[in-house]
Amino acid sequence: MKYESQRVAMPYFIFALVLFAGQIVFGLVLGMQYVVGDFLFPEIPFNVARMVHTNLLIVWLLFGFMGATYYLVPEEAQTELYSPLLAWILFWVFAAAGTLTILGYLFVDYATLADITLNRLLPTMGREFLEQPTITKIGLALVFVGFIFNIMMTALKGRKTVVNIILITGLIGLAALWMFSFYNPSNLATDKYFWWFVIHLWVEGVWELIMGAILAFVLIKITGVDREVIEKWLYVIIAMALITGIIGTGHHYFWIGSPEYWLWLGSVFGALEPLPFFMMVLFAFTMINRRKRNHPNKVATLWAMGTAVMAFLGAGVWGFLHTLAPVNYYTHGSQITAAHGHMAFYGAYVMIVLTIISYAMPIMRGRPYGNSNTAQVVEMWGFWLMTIAMVFITLFLTGAGILQIWLQRIPESGEALSFMATQDAISLFYWARMIAGCFFMAGLVVYLGSFFIKGQASFDDEVHDGPALKDA
Amino acid sequence: MAERFTKSMARNIYLGGSTFFILLFLVLTFDTQSRAMPERDNRDQLTEEVVRGKHVWENNNCVGCHSLMGEGAYFAPELANVFDRRGAADSDVFKAYMNAWMNAMPTNVPGRRQMPQFNLTDQEINDLSSFLEWTSKIDDNGWPPNIEG
Numbered sequence: 001m002k003y004e005s006q007r008v009a010m011p012y013f014i015f016a017l018v019l020f021a022g023q024i025v026f027g028l029v030l031g032m033q034y035v036v037g038d039f040l041f042p043e044i045p046f047n048v049a050r051m052v053h054t055n056l057l058i059v060w061l062l063f064g065f066m067g068a069t070y071y072l073v074p075e076e077a078q079t080e081l082y083s084p085l086l087a088w089i090l091f092w093v094f095a096a097a098g099t100l101t102i103l104g105y106l107f108v109d110y111a112t113l114a115d116i117t118l119n120r121l122l123p124t125m126g127r128e129f130l131e132q133p134t135i136t137k138i139g140l141a142l143v144f145v146g147f148i149f150n151i152m153m154t155a156l157k158g159r160k161t162v163v164n165i166i167l168i169t170g171l172i173g174l175a176a177l178w179m180f181s182f183y184n185p186s187n188l189a190t191d192k193y194f195w196w197f198v199i200h201l202w203v204e205g206v207w208e209l210i211m212g213a214i215l216a217f218v219l220i221k222i223t224g225v226d227r228e229v230i231e232k233w234l235y236v237i238i239a240m241a242l243i244t245g246i247i248g249t250g251h252h253y254f255w256i257g258s259p260e261y262w263l264w265l266g267s268v269f270g271a272l273e274p275l276p277f278f279m280m281v282l283f284a285f286t287m288i289n290r291r292k293r294n295h296p297n298k299v300a301t302l303w304a305m306g307t308a309v310m311a312f313l314g315a316g317v318w319g320f321l322h323t324l325a326p327v328n329y330y331t332h333g334s335q336i337t338a339a340h341g342h343m344a345f346y347g348a349y350v351m352i353v354l355t356i357i358s359y360a361m362p363i364m365r366g367r368p369y370g371n372s373n374t375a376q377v378v379e380m381w382g383f384w385l386m387t388i389a390m391v392f393i394t395l396f397l398t399g400a401g402i403l404q405i406w407l408q409r410i411p412e413s414g415e416a417l418s419f420m421a422t423q424d425a426i427s428l429f430y431w432a433r434m435i436a437g438c439f440f441m442a443g444l445v446v447y448l449g450s451f452f453i454k455g456q457a458s459f460d461d462e463v464h465d466g467p468a469l470k471d472a
Numbered sequence: 473m474a475e476r477f478t479k480s481m482a483r484n485i486y487l488g489g490s491t492f493f494i495l496l497f498l499v500l501t502f503d504t505q506s507r508a509m510p511e512r513d514n515r516d517q518l519t520e521e522v523v524r525g526k527h528v529w530e531n532n533n534c535v536g537c538h539s540l541m542g543e544g545a546y547f548a549p550e551l552a553n554v555f556d557r558r559g560a561a562d563s564d565v566f567k568a569y570m571n572a573w574m575n576a577m578p579t580n581v582p583g584r585r586q587m588p589q590f591n592l593t594d595q596e597i598n599d600l601s602s603f604l605e606w607t608s609k610i611d612d613n614g615w616p617p618n619i620e621g
Contacts (some may be wrong), residue, residue, distance in 0.1 A: 034547070037585030042578065045588050046547050111590070114531045126530025162479075184530075186523040188603075189513035189610050190505065192543065228479055235482035242490035246497045256541045259508035263613065265500070326537050330617060333542030333550060413619040419549040420585075422620075440619035447549025 001363045003074045005081035011091050013357050014069030017062070017448065018096070019060035020350075026053040026440055032432040035427055046108070051105050051131045056344065058129065059098045064353030065174075065210055065364050066094075066147060069167060071360045072217045073151050077158025086150050087391050097139045101132055114356045123184055127195060130181050137181055144175035162231040163213050166238060170209030177201050189257030203349070204315075208241040208276060211311070211352045218359050219284065219303050224292035233283045240276035248273045251323045255332055263325040270323030274316030276349075277308075284308035296457035297362060297370030299379045306387060310347025316395065318343055329408045334402035335426075343394040346386075353448075354383075362382035362456065372455030382447025389440035393433050402422035476523025480557035528596045537587070539621075541612060547585065550621025555601075555608040555621050563605060570601045 001007065032039045036197045040049075044340050074081045081087060104113050112125075117133035119125045124134045132140070148171055181199040216234045220227055250266030284305050295301060318340040322331040331337065358379065362371045370376065408422040417425065509515075529535075534551070535544035541552040558573075559566025574597050578586040592600070 015604070033585070037583055040578075041586040042588060045537075047588075049531045050536050050545055050547070051533065110533045110536075111531045113499035119531065120527075123527060123530065126535065128535050131533060131536070135588075141579050162483075186526060186542075187513060187515055187518060188526060188607055189509060192541065193501075193504065193509075232477070232479040232482045235479065235486045238480065240491050242486070243493055246490070246493040247500075249497070253504075255612045256543070257513045257610040257612055258504050259512065260613060263498075263506075311603060329615060332615065333539045333546060335546060338546055401583070408620050409617050411618065414619045416618045418620055423585075 001075075001368070002078075004070050004082050005084045005087075006074050006360075007069040007364050008081065008084045008087040008091075009071035009089075009360060012063050012070065013361060015091075015095055016060040016067060016353065017357070019056050019063065021444060021448065022102075023053055023056035024049075024437075024444055025062065026056065028434075028437055029053075031430070031437045034430040035245060035306065035434060048105055048110070049409075052102055054103070054129055055131065055352060056102065061221040063094070064349075065171070065214075066354040068210075068214050068353065068360075069147075069151055069171065071202070071356065071364075072214070073164055073167065074158075075155050076161045076164045076217065077155050079154060079158035079470035082150050082153035082157070086146060090146050090150075093139065094143045097143075101136045104133065105131070120253035122182065124182055127184065127191070129196070129199060131234075134182075134313050135180075141150060141175070141178060146177060147170060147228065148175055161227070162234060163217050166209050166216075166234060166452075167213035169445070170206045170213065173206030174202060175205065188358055192256045193253065193258060196249055196252045200252055201246070203244040203344070204273060205242065207349065208245065209238050211307075211348055212237050212241070212280070214352050214356050215280065215284065215304060218300065218355055219287045221306065221359060222297065222301050223287045224288070224295075225287050225290055230287060233287075235281070237276050237279045237283060240272075240279055244269050244272040244275055248323075251325075251328065254325050254328055267325045271320060273323070274312065274320050275310040277316035280308040281312050281465060295370070296459075297359060297376070299376040299383070300355065300370070301361040302380060302383055303358045306383060307347060307351035307355050310343065310348070310351055310387060310390070313343070313391075314340065314343030314347035330405050331401065334404050334409070335397050335429075336405070337401075339394045339397035339401055342397065343390060346390045351387075360404075361451070369459055370457040371450070372453060372457060375450050375453035375455065376457070378453060379447060379450035382443050383452060385443025385446055386440055388442055389436050392436035393440065396429045396433040396436060400426045402431070403429070464471065474615075488534070514606065514609050514611075517606060517609070519602065519606075521599050521602040522606040524596075525599035525601070525606075528592065528600045529603055532590050532592075540607065542615065548587065550616060551604055552612070553616060553619065553621050554561050555605045557621065559601075560606070561608075562599075566605060567598060567601045570597050570604075574600075 026049050029040060029044060030046065030053055033046050033049065070081060070087055074099070108116070113133060117135050119134055122134045124137055125131055147169070151168060151171065155168060177198055180194050183194050185191050203307050212234050219225065220230050247265050248269040250262040251270035253262035253266055268457050288301060288305065322328050322336050322340065371379070403426045404422050407417040407425055408419060503602040518552050534602065536569045537545050539546060555561060555566050558569050569592070574590065574592055580586070
């Protein structure tokens with residue numbers, strides 16, 4: 001760690017991991033409710049558990065992105081953070097707002113929550129992933145503004161690197177697109193059209209800039225490859241992401257009232273959306289093959305390769321599976337969507353946050369060359385358990401989805417099985433998914449356990465065949 | 473990548489490409505919103521009742537279990553075509569069905585998925601029904617494939 005103020009990333013990372021654990025607990029609740037319908041009913045109905053599961057994911061990823069930003073922007077800019085105090089204040093504001101919102105979901109009936117938070121003055125609630133009370137949405141917008149101000153002031157007074165510029169571009173895009181969460185027209189078709197400006201243009205747009213920048217930073221650090229080379233790759237990846245992803249929004253405009261030309265645009269550009277993720281795989285593996293040093297923090301390298309591969313599989317391959325309009329006609333809103341959503345979020349965004357945590361946390365904890373070998377091996381166990389479990393969750397949901405389509409969607413009206421009868425017929429896949437979910441939880445426990453193992457890697461663990469780590 | 477492909481070329485592709493596609497997206501959005509959708513989303517029938525019904529839908533987080541036009545959760549049936557499936561595409565039949573259904577929840581059948589009791593007033597059930605009826609009439613390129621949603 002080169003600048004003392006980078007350490008403000010630590011509470012962000014720790015809180016992100018706490019929320020991650022909460023997200024998985026509620027994931028298991030949902031998995032149980034899929035097979036035992038009245039599990040925890042009426043105390044925690046499905047809609048509440050799902051809202052907690054998805055909102056925790058969004059919030060902890062945002063904590064992760066913010067932590068990553070506070071860590072890497074000062075180091076790239078070669079200057080202290082503009083205001084560590086502001087970063088701490090915003091941490092507590094965001095943590096309090098997030099916690100209160102989740103507790104509100106759990107302990108207050110949703111209609112009452114809408115009422116007491118004055119949703120009627122500016123109705124924004126009750127839309128998927130945007131369930132937060134309007135007051136929370138305003139708070140989040142203010143946190144974004146303060147955060148970006150702090151980061152901009154830091155970046156502007158120091159060295160301007162491509163990694164910083166692209167990361168900040170992504171963060172500004174994230175904040176700007178969030179404004180569409182306040183636009184909720186009475187016309188459902190228009191509502192849905194602009195709802196995707198937040199959802200799609202986040203995860204298949206500006207978040208890819210954030211992911212690319214974090215991956216580039218970690219690769220510069222662990223491989224010692226020349227910055228010029230890495231920055232060129234980064235530009236190509238984000239160019240592909242935006243060239244395919246912006247018009248690729250059209251793959252959500254097939255069946256919600258938008259005109260027919262989106263069937264073509266969404267299919268063609270959607271089919272190209274795996275390209276930036278494929279480039280990320282080539283990027284990570286090429287840079288690691290050409291490494292100038294063997295960084296003693298081996299597990300961070302594993303995460304960097306893992307996030308590229310899993311993002312390509314989850315977002316790229318599983319996205320392509322149902323992006324073509326004639327296929328999507330049958331798969332839209334089925335368990336195929338759920339399968340894709342799980343692996344894409346895990347591969348691209350969960351794993352990139354865990355990559356930067358794996359690299360930066362040991363340094364902030366006074367272990368500049370990484371955790372001890374034992375801790376790294378335990379963390380690797382966590383990596384493999386969680387990743388393989390997620391592969392199986394995705395495969396079982398895909399199986400459930402294919403069978404659902406076969407029974408419920410493909411036959412003519414009158415012959416097709418009803419939704420609920422279909423759910424009964426495919427329950428075996430949901431049981432299998434539940435078991436895979438338990439393995440994921442086990443992996444998470446092992447992963448979190450690795451943080452409590454003492455000791456550190458030493459400088460001698462590094463193999464010198466290039467510029468030494470000390471000079472990086 | 474070959475050395476003749478320089479960083480500044482990569483940057484120009486990024487800047488030029490993203491600017492072009494952002495502008496194209498804005499043009500397409502303008503066309504979709506101003507020209508195409510008014511003919512497809514039957515907005516002329518967007519009554520006060522339908523607007524109130526959308527708020528009932530949102531304030532009770534219905535999308536947390538159901539999907540609507542294929543978006544939402546996949547725990548409970550698709551509802552963009554429930555007007556056709558359960559109401560035989562008839563307003564009175566559908567409203568009577570909705571009234572009976574909403575008041576019968578939850579079923580409390582052991583082991584089955586349960587829909588909570590939302591304690592809606594008759595007026596709210598009526599508004600919600602109008603919203604779902606209006607939604608079923610949006611031109612959605614013929615989705616879903618069959619009545620089961």
